[in-house]
Amino acid sequence: GGWTDAIEASSAKGFGDAMLARRLLGNARSLCARRWMGSQNLDMEPEGVVEEAGTPAVPLESRPWSPDSRRCGVVAVKCGMMSLWDKWGVRRPITVLWIDECQVTQTKTEEKHGFNSLQVGAGSKKKKQVPTALLGHYAKHQVPIKRKLAEFQVTRDALLPEGTEITAAHFVAGQHVDVTGITIGKGFQGPMKRHGFKGLPATHGVSKAHRSHGSTGQCQDPGKVFKGKKMAGQMGKDRRTVQNVMVYQVDPSRNLLYVVGQVPGHKGNFVLVKDAIRKIWEGEHLRLNPPFPTYIPKLEDELSIDVADVGPDPYEAAIG
């Protein structure tokens, strides 16, 4: 047929098959297009951690931190909360974050894209569940199909080659992170819950307005309600970041992060975890020295649980 000849001709010119598929077949709705797509092995495993695919060569090697460096983040799953007692017997509320095979799916560089960033993906999906355009994206960068993609802007020295896996060992127990997630949706809520308004008195003649917002402005001047006026509306299910969350424990063999406190979102939802920007300004990364640009596994490494140093006995300090 005509379009199969076009594929062979383009292959001879050096086009990637997946890119061609995207160009010729669009959303691949026709039966012959879907059959051809099915015959392509688009969810292949990358051959090695260090291989790049078609982008400027980025080596995978350890480097020292510089004061301006920004590392990549990680996509993790919020599993739930529990509590742990530290070595002094202080009980800490812990959120468990699980990193499900987080890999770099695309390296964006200043030369080609105008900025330096790393797109990472976590989780896994079946080929039939993924639109063809995304299948082509994964095939082009030679990474397996991921469930969730996110992008982290990094500095030039923190770039990683495509296919690099970022594990829990990327973080060090005792450091702080910023965790971003979609908060729990509360639906359409009134101003008392949504903005903390005080409402109106319960008695003294108030008619059917106990939880309303009351006045919405002034009189003839300005004669309008300002944009952004706090009113009832959708609450929750929006993206929020909790800053300066301490990583209490890192379990590298299971890819688990135990962080202190709460993070946005439901159990089972994806969250983005990156180094706390305010702590970088304080120089925490230079003091604790997390692996830069990421943890590069070596055969002789023994992965053990890393527990944070929680400082001196707080009870001794209290007694004096």
Add this chain to the structure above:
Amino acid sequence: MAATSGAEGTAETQAIWQGRHAPWTPTSKLTKRKHLTKRSQYMMETLSRELEQQSHAQKFPEFRAGDILECTVTVPENRRRTSVVKGLCIAKNNAGWNTSFTIRNIVGNIPIERSYPLHSPNLVDLKVVGSKRVRRAKLYYLRDLGNKFSRV
């Protein structure tokens, strides 16, 4: 309290998931994939059970509301001195790793209730020294009765 590391875990830990996959197995290696919400629940339950298995509280006897307990506790605020606390268990909240109980006693004519997490490192020892016949799981009604019913 650090849990045992290892993607496979010890034999004791593996008994928790009984031939199924470990909860932290990457999704790409699973043949049947449940929703992440369910898998998170599985993860938390496994972690909780693993911590319970390794806890020093495993050697404590079984007890319930109505039993008279003698607990040896260390008080961090008082230079970690051990003291013995005796009382009637009026509530036991079974929640795996977060299991807790409340004991009630009359100390110098004043009713005192104390709650302890079962797996707290400050709870050194627990002994059952007697029991009362009760027909409830929680004995909060003792708060409305006189002191003589709570005295042990």
